Amino acid sequence: MNQFQYVRVTTPKAAVAAVTKENNSLFLAGGTNLIDLMKRNVMSPEKLVDINKLPLNTIEKTATGLRIGALAKNTAVAEHELVRKSFPLLSMALNAGASPQLRNMATVGGNMMQRTRCGYFYDTAMPCNKREPGSGCGAIGGYNRMHAIFGTESSDRSSKCIAVHPSDMCIALVALDATVLVSGSKGERRIPFIDFHRLPGDAPEKDNTLQKGELIMAVDLPNNPFADHSHYLKVRDRASYAFALVSVGAALNLKGNTIQEARLAMGGVSHKPWRLTEVEQFLRGKPATEATFRQAADVAMKGAKGYGENDFKLTMAPNTLIDALKTAAKNA
Amino acid sequence: MTNQDNNEEQAENSGSSRRGFLKQSAALGAFAMTPPSAMKAVDTGLHEKIATAFEQMPLQVEINGTLQRLKIEPRVTLLDLLREQLNLTGTKKGCDLGQCGACTVHVDGQRVNACLTLAMTTEGCKVTTIEGLAPAGPDGPLHPMQEAFIKHDGFQCGYCTPGQIMSAVACIREGHADNPDEIREYMSGNICRCGAYSNIVDAIMDVKKGGQKV
Ligand SMILES: Cc1cc2nc3c(=O)[nH]c(=O)nc-3n(C[C@H](O)[C@H](O)[C@H](O)COP(=O)(O)OP(=O)(O)OC[C@H]3O[C@@H](n4cnc5c(N)ncnc54)[C@H](O)[C@@H]3O)c2cc1C
Ligand code: SF4
Ligand code: FES
Ligand code: FES
Numbered sequence: 001m002n003q004f005q006y007v008r009v010t011t012p013k014a015a016v017a018a019v020t021k022e023n024n025s026l027f028l029a030g031g032t033n034l035i036d037l038m039k040r041n042v043m044s045p046e047k048l049v050d051i052n053k054l055p056l057n058t059i060e061k062t063a064t065g066l067r068i069g070a071l072a073k074n075t076a077v078a079e080h081e082l083v084r085k086s087f088p089l090l091s092m093a094l095n096a097g098a099s100p101q102l103r104n105m106a107t108v109g110g111n112m113m114q115r116t117r118c119g120y121f122y123d124t125a126m127p128c129n130k131r132e133p134g135s136g137c138g139a140i141g142g143y144n145r146m147h148a149i150f151g152t153e154s155s156d157r158s159s160k161c162i163a164v165h166p167s168d169m170c171i172a173l174v175a176l177d178a179t180v181l182v183s184g185s186k187g188e189r190r191i192p193f194i195d196f197h198r199l200p201g202d203a204p205e206k207d208n209t210l211q212k213g214e215l216i217m218a219v220d221l222p223n224n225p226f227a228d229h230s231h232y233l234k235v236r237d238r239a240s241y242a243f244a245l246v247s248v249g250a251a252l253n254l255k256g257n258t259i260q261e262a263r264l265a266m267g268g269v270s271h272k273p274w275r276l277t278e279v280e281q282f283l284r285g286k287p288a289t290e291a292t293f294r295q296a297a298d299v300a301m302k303g304a305k306g307y308g309e310n311d312f313k314l315t316m317a318p319n320t321l322i323d324a325l326k327t328a329a330k331n332a
Numbered sequence: 333m334t335n336q337d338n339n340e341e342q343a344e345n346s347g348s349s350r351r352g353f354l355k356q357s358a359a360l361g362a363f364a365m366t367p368p369s370a371m372k373a374v375d376t377g378l379h380e381k382i383a384t385a386f387e388q389m390p391l392q393v394e395i396n397g398t399l400q401r402l403k404i405e406p407r408v409t410l411l412d413l414l415r416e417q418l419n420l421t422g423t424k425k426g427c428d429l430g431q432c433g434a435c436t437v438h439v440d441g442q443r444v445n446a447c448l449t450l451a452m453t454t455e456g457c458k459v460t461t462i463e464g465l466a467p468a469g470p471d472g473p474l475h476p477m478q479e480a481f482i483k484h485d486g487f488q489c490g491y492c493t494p495g496q497i498m499s500a501v502a503c504i505r506e507g508h509a510d511n512p513d514e515i516r517e518y519m520s521g522n523i524c525r526c527g528a529y530s531n532i533v534d535a536i537m538d539v540k541k542g543g544q545k546v
Contacts, residue, residue: 035409
């Protein structure tokens with residue numbers, strides 16, 4: 001690990017100022033991703049601004065839903081009574097991620113900002129357009145079992161990236177129409193969760209739309225009618241403590257057996273948490289049957305493309321979607 | 333900008349390490365790693381011996397009931413602080429990357445991976461390691477979970493064991509040890525290469541059923 005300057009801040013304003021004015025400085029939250037990357041010299045900030053003392057860890061009811069502070073620990077969110085009762089998809093997704101120890105450390109903001117787990121991104125001896133723009137992509141034609149099947153188009157082949165965003169939590173947040181509240185040197189702004197992360201396009205070094213120095217303050221969740229029929233299904237190489245090969249967050253609002261409304265997102269398949277808006281529209285007004293879910297899976301898989309080792313996801317993804325919908329329809 | 337913010341910035345600057353020094357040492361930090369940056373270090377005329385001068389920052393943290401007033405480099409992890417500087421080698425280093433759980437300790441009552449915890453972030457916290465688990469200290473009777481691991485043969489080589497035990501205690505305290513399936517899920521952050529898993533689950537079930545205070 002390189003040496004760096006370490007500072008502690010106690011107000012968001014000081015945090016923003018400290019990161020805005022220095023080229024190579026970063027916020028430090030739980031450290032579970034950043035310290036890992038620094039140990040492997042994938043990231044080498046000259047300054048870490050420790051934001052753990054900021055008063056941003058509350059979880060509270062608002063007029064329209066729930067506000068979760070950016071520094072709330074993943075465990076605290078997953079186990080919070082209001083989250084379990086009204087946003088069970090978020091609890092399930094969080095509990096499917098990492099390990100109890102890591103969830104005790106990891107924060108909501110850090111979870112959103114975590115980098116891809118692509119092996120070439122982590123290996124500084126290998127080419128990687130995300131780590132070093134223009135150096136190429138080791139995963140194309142290489143080991144790409146964990147990689148994306150959606151949204152990998154780029155106009156310029158030399159800047160291509162087929163990495164996935166590894167977060168489970170973000171799948172629930174994008175499905176549940178969350179909004180991100182961020183604070184920067186020019187004030188606060190709100191970013192719809194679906195626009196927070198981006199597709200690689202020709203700039204895979206950018207994971208998201210946060211500007212330099214902007215601090216995630218909180219995530220807002222609107223109230224929803226999905227609590228009785230939510231399911232997060234994560235398929236992975238072992239039963240626990242492994243990243244998703246494919247995951248699906250499914251939330252339904254049923255009247256009798258008819259789908260009034262659906263919320264769906266997929267993980268492990270794209271550079272951003274992959275919301276399935278078209279499928280949601282398709283499901284509206286349809287009976288909650290396996291036949292419907294199979295058709296929905298066909299809609300979901302339009303435009304999917306495998307890269308060799310990850311071709312199995314072309315089968316696993318629709319199957320996971322169907323299974324998640326079946327379980328969500330049953331839940332109550 | 334309000335007054336408070338000005339103070340904040342000043343406080344920030346006073347609490348931080350010196351900038352110029354850092355630039356040099358950062359270059360030297362990279363020196364050992366990559367040939368191109370080694371070249372850069374030579375270019376800028378830095379001498380290797382600067383690398384032995386470390387930047388130290390004050391840290392106060394309570395470890396196993398003892399308040400420690402330390403001076404450490406900001407990049408030292410809690411794991412390295414425990415093992416290398418405080419000689420508390422009970423906490424093990426397996427992967428050093430958050431992937432195995434061998435380094436599990438409690439910070440303010442929560443189990444965490446010491447290898448991904450910068451020691452500086454534990455300022456003002458209470459840390460408990462395997463050495464501090466038994467209520468009467470390392471020379472008194474064992475903690476019930478330690479007893480149970482012995483009784484159930486919850487280990488073979490023993491390398492993962494301190495982490496397993498710290499995690500197991502937390503697992504019960506958190507209320508996640510009601511049945512073997514739940515224990516398996518909530519102990520998944522602790523890998524055992526010897527595969528002592530089934531005996532570990534037995535040990536935890538035993539302590540949980542026995543209702544002893546953990
Ligand atoms: C072994 C292992 C297994 C894992 N398995 C899973 C898994 O199965 N599923 C899953 O979803 N995740 C998994 N993770 C990832 C884990 O969830 C993330 O590392 C964690 O959520 C990051 O949060 P943090 O607070 O520790 O972030 P940090 O490491 O502190 O920060 C990460 C990044 O976010 C930035 N940042 C932090 N807070 C803010 C803020 N408020 N505003 C702006 N920027 C900010 C930092 O500058 C940094 O760049 C795993 C991690 C490990 C090590
Ligand atoms: S997939 Fe993306 S992160 Fe992985 S090597 Fe290619 S460019 Fe880098
Ligand atoms: S040494 Fe910390 S998790 Fe492996
Ligand atoms: S006892 Fe050997 S690794 Fe667990």
